[in-house]
Amino acid sequence: MKLQRDFYLGDTLEISKRLIGKVLVRNTPDGVTKGIIVEAESYIGPFDKAAHSYGNRKSERTAVQYGPGGFAYVYFIYGMYYCFNVVTGSEGKPECVLIRALEPLDGIELMKKRRHTENIRNLANGPGKLCNAMAIDRSIYGCDLCQNELYIEDCGFSPEIEVSKRINIDYADEAKDFMWRFTAKGNNYVSVKTKK
DNA sequence: CGGAAGATTTCT
DNA sequence: GAAATCTTCCGA
Numbered sequence: 001m002k003l004q005r006d007f008y009l010g011d012t013l014e015i016s017k018r019l020i021g022k023v024l025v026r027n028t029p030d031g032v033t034k035g036i037i038v039e040a041e042s043y044i045g046p047f048d049k050a051a052h053s054y055g056n057r058k059s060e061r062t063a064v065q066y067g068p069g070g071f072a073y074v075y076f077i078y079g080m081y082y083c084f085n086v087v088t089g090s091e092g093k094p095e096c097v098l099i100r101a102l103e104p105l106d107g108i109e110l111m112k113k114r115r116h117t118e119n120i121r122n123l124a125n126g127p128g129k130l131c132n133a134m135a136i137d138r139s140i141y142g143c144d145l146c147q148n149e150l151y152i153e154d155c156g157f158s159p160e161i162e163v164s165k166r167i168n169i170d171y172a173d174e175a176k177d178f179m180w181r182f183t184a185k186g187n188n189y190v191s192v193k194t195k196k
Numbered sequence: 197c198g199g200a201a202g203a204t205t206t207c208t
Numbered sequence: 209g210a211a212a213t214c215t216t217c218c219g220a
Binding site for chain 2: 052057059060061062075076077078079080081
């Protein structure tokens with residue numbers, strides 16, 4: 001069943017944890033693609049030096065984070081890749097969850113075509129890759145996850161969850177040691193930089 | 197294999 | 209000028 005608005009309005013760390021094992025569903029004119037969320041990280045704006053919204057910074061890019069939870073925050077990075085986040089918390093709180101990896105579940109042929117690879121493990125085991133596989137780009141910035149174009153559903157999976165430090169945020173001083181990364185334990189589709 | 201560099205938007 | 213990244217190219 002599809003997750004409703006109230007799921008996204010609570011505590012960001014709690015939501016991150018509960019998102020592991022949920023299914024991300026993307027509807028496009030080309031077809032439907034689905035993937036189980038196996039890796040996610042929390043970014044809690046004002047207190048988190050790694051967050052785009054640290055210290056309540058506001059810009060055109062981060063604007064949607066300041067709205068209520070349950071919307072898509074998509075940003076462009078390194079000139080080539082998109083990253084997909086779920087906005088969480090109530091209005092005025094710039095908090096979000098970065099979806100880092102998916103286990104492909106449905107529409108796999110379509111994902112292969114978009115990614116130009118036959119290796120299923122390589123389809124969505126990283127933030128930039130999963131956006132490519134799910135056809136996520138600027139056009140769904142601010143998209144309501146309670147609609148049909150893009151949403152998350154609960155299929156009853158509840159994998160064992162592993163907690164670790166976040167990835168590639170060495171510049172964030174003490175924030176880099178926060179245990180705000182959640183992964184499905186032993187899952188093969190978690191992004192490669194898992195070691196440490 | 198493993199490491200390093202490059203692509204090139206958005207904000208500081 | 210550097211980032212919440214990925215791919216390709218090079219040398220062992």
